[in-house]
Amino acid sequence: MIRWLIISICIFFSFNGEAQNIYDLNHTKRYADYLYSSKEYKRAALEYERALFMGCKDSSVYMNFFKSLRISGSPDLGKSVLRDFMANNQVCQPGVSDEYIKLMLSRRSFVTADSLIKQWNPYSKDFLRASSFVLQRKYKDFDSLYSGNNMHDESLKGIKLKVEDITNVKLKSPLLAASMSIVIPGTGKMYYGDWKDGFVSLLIVAANAWQSYRGFSKKGSDSAYGWIFAGVSLGFYSGNIWGTWKGTKRRNKRLLEEKYYNAEEYIYNNF
Template sequence: MTKRLFIYICFFASFHKVVAQDLFSFENSKKFGEYLLKSGQYEIASREYERLVYLKPADDTLKLNLLKAYRLSNRTDLGIKRTLQLFPDQSALPFDTALEYSKLLLNKQDWMGAREFWKESKNLPADEKVLLNTTVSIFESDFKAANGYLSKIQNKENYLAKNYASILDRGNLSQMKSPALAGIMSTIIPGSGKAYTKNWKDGLVSMIFVGGMAFQSYRNFSNKGFKNYRGWVYGGIGLGFYLGNIYGSVKSAKNYNKKKINALQHEASTHFNLYY
């Protein structure tokens, strides 16, 4: 009985060892890493891929997934650092890894570093470089430069190129509001500058208030002369609000442009993520 029990114990110990070894085999670890990446467990995935890269340092797919895990877990700096360590010659990065490294640089908003990398990259096609440079110019709010880059695209039917062209068309200076014009309009007719920037409510309030103060000041001066303090009080309040209205109109135009540009940049980001 004791001998049989001993045999059972030895058998189960051996079986457990075999199962454990199989569980932590390279192929199973690779599948586990893929599962973690797909299920959004990016930080754990990065640790798993670090181990896999250590086991197979020549496997570029493992390196790519490691960098992706770092980017998706919002550890951009670490992702960039590991790219430099794993690929001493960044100009020779494989296409997919070059795109992943580009995303890391864009997340860091290292526009200059990104442009230098694309310039030296040997495995990024010309059209991809055009699209990536256009992306940076859009996020720098330099739509003129973005148009210049996009004009060099060879495949005019490219999904991202077509959507960027639409965004740049709507970001044209003619679609923006002029802060100088808004200020001049409110100087002539209080509130009209804000109405020009589609801030109708504030524009109407400004017009009524400035007009009301001016009327009260005029009425008091007309009835009681220029020595009447109420006329000066109403006039002073009206003048202060009038000057504030001019400044507010300029600021309103700038805010209008900023909101419009931010909306276009958000749209560009959406298309970029769908494409890449």
């Protein structure tokens, strides 16, 4: 009887000891890795952060932590760990440094990223420099980097194609568009691609101008009818010129932004 009592007590404390250890460093790392492999990046980042607070120095934990922060897109996570990491890692091993710089680029901390690329010399240095240039819209700097890369690194070729898409966009001249609308209302909008709005503008200005002409033809300069429609026509005419100028600039900006976002998406997908 006493023997069975002792065995039961030992089993109880054995299970209790196991229960108390599920939050130790080893279990935390394993659980974080499980969440990471399951693509639950925000929860994985929290578990990796817990492991780092426990004193973990494993480079793979740092790398997965930085990746999880970047992919989850949670800017408020990991601030204290990132601050401590920067304070204690003036020299950072390649691999870990690459992931940290990618995180900084994804958070658009370009000054920090550019400084660390020079300081840490990461594995994918040229790719990270190229990514930083493009994300900051420094296309001339990217071209200089690409032309100076004699091997034409494969990682840069995809970015090069995206930059060419941006720089080869055919922009319309706001001045030319406005000038066309001065001569013939609506044609400036047709020039930059808004045929429907341009045709409507032409009809409205022409219709009001015609009504004004009819009024003046019947009663001369004393025609209130003529002056009313003349004022309306002048208002639409002036507004059409201004709208053409603004519309051309909006069209150019929209096209450039579309190409930029394509390049940005390509870069982030290749991080």
